[in-house]
Amino acid sequence: MAGKHVTRDVDTRAVLSVKDLSVQFQETYAVQDLSFDLRPQEVLAIVGESGSGKSVTSLAIMGLVELSSSGRVRSGTIEFERPGGELTDLRAVPERTMRTIRGNEISMIFQEPLTSLNPVYPVGDQIAEVLRVHTQASRKASWSGALELMDKVRIPEAARRAKQYPHQLSGGMRQRVMIAMALACQPRVLIADEPTTALDVTIQAQILALLRELKDEIGASIIFITHDMGVVAEIADRVLVMRNSLAVETGSVADVFRAPRQPYTRLLLSAVPRLGSMADSDTPAPFSLSTEGA
Known part of the structure; x- marks a missing residue:
């Protein structure tokens, strides 16, 4: 390992x-x-x-x-x-x-995206809001930046996904959105x-x-x-x-x-866990x- x-x-x-x-x-x-x-x-x-x-x-x-x-x-x-x-x-x-x-x-990614993302806004808007707050980018520039960040964290079909709400995404996709938000300003x-x-x-x-x-x-x-x-x-x-x-x-x-x-x-x-560690046992060890x- x-x-x-x-x-x-x-x-x-x-x-x-x-x-x-x-x-x-x-x-x-x-x-x-x-x-x-x-x-x-x-x-x-x-x-x-x-x-x-x-x-x-x-x-x-x-x-x-x-x-x-x-x-x-x-x-x-x-x-x-x-x-x-x-x-x-x-x-x-x-x-x-x-x-x-x-x-x-300094940015932070939390354990459970559903408790950090706002359920009533599309995820693209939430990423764009981070850019507007921290970089004073225009609405158009911040939206373009949000799509770029979603591409950077390997979210497929970023333009479509950006319009979806947190509950419409899988756990892995929500975590990628959180990573995109954390990386918005390229923290040290x-x-x-x-x-x-x-x-x-x-x-x-x-x-x-x-x-x-x-x-x-x-x-x-x-x-x-x-x-x-x-x-x-x-x-x-x-x-x-x-x-x-x-x-x-x-x-x-x-x-x-x-x-x-x-x-x-x-x-x-x-x-x-190690592969094969239970080979000689019928039941888990305490x-x-x-x-x-x-």
Whole structure:
């Protein structure tokens, strides 16, 4: 599985640098003392079970945690290299600046498109609206741009599909629409929060291949959030493993898959199905929950 992965040489500077990040909801810490760097054109996978803190990390980067009345970023810095080369701590900028950065420079793809797309507008209009808001393009130019983006994410018959509503599209097509919206302004960083979880394995593979191609086309760096180590092996250069709000292991995908240091990482790897692993058994083996020493 991991043998298919080819490690690329990447720039050593950081496009995004998170240092000592802690996020609290009421009395509970969802993220504690988290640090990592994201390099140019790198895919960093943040992996862990539900409640590990991986999605909260993405919300903190987007400046969305404190829009919740119970959420607070308690400490840490989130330094982002803006297009001119200027390093900006996203925690220190006013909300007006963050609204400019969101979508233009850092975009996010969410897990379930039906909860993110507006059911009462055709998908082409929704992509065009992103272009109008962020680039001040005319209505005609934004519609043309929407069709180009739909072509870019390999949606067939873009002109016809653009006039359809979200419920008229398959799950894979809806996710492609979400990717088109996220790429509208060619962001430097793309955060993908479990974008393939709700899809079947064939469509999942297509979406992963599409993200790899688009990353190279627009030169973006990707933070890919998932609970699936099989997906990590397919798309990522490096992996950060989280458990109970803490980072427990990090390294290149090749190194972590070859020699995981933590029992919890080994547990995640053992959950990935392997062809032929049940050949000598009539019934499934129980899933081990032991994480002693993790």
